[in-house]
Amino acid sequence: MKLNKVRKVIKVTRLNGQEIVINAELIEYLEASPDTIIALTTGKKIMVKESVDEVVERIIEYRKRCLGGSSLPPVHKSEDET
Numbered sequence: 001m002k003l004n005k006v007r008k009v010i011k012v013t014r015l016n017g018q019e020i021v022i023n024a025e026l027i028e029y030l031e032a033s034p035d036t037i038i039a040l041t042t043g044k045k046i047m048v049k050e051s052v053d054e055v056v057e058r059i060i061e062y063r064k065r066c067l068g069g070s071s072l073p074p075v076h077k078s079e080d081e082t
Contacts (some may be wrong), residue, residue: 010058012048024062030055
């Protein structure tokens with residue numbers, strides 16, 4: 001019997017063009033300054049080409065895969081983004 005495994009990763013691109021995958025469960029926060037910085041719970045920070053919105057969309061798609069396509073609660077932007 002096969003188990004339906006959900007990949008816990010999202011694909012992003014470093015500033016030098018190298019594609020990498022990161023464990024979406026380890027993302028603590030995203031920052032735009034002006035490049036997008038992904039901060040992980042491990043303390044590591046990664047600068048990527050994708051915008052904050054693109055990374056958020058990839059995280060949402062990952063979460064949908066985890067929930068089997070169920071609807072997710074809305075994402076609320078911080079006051080700084082309004």
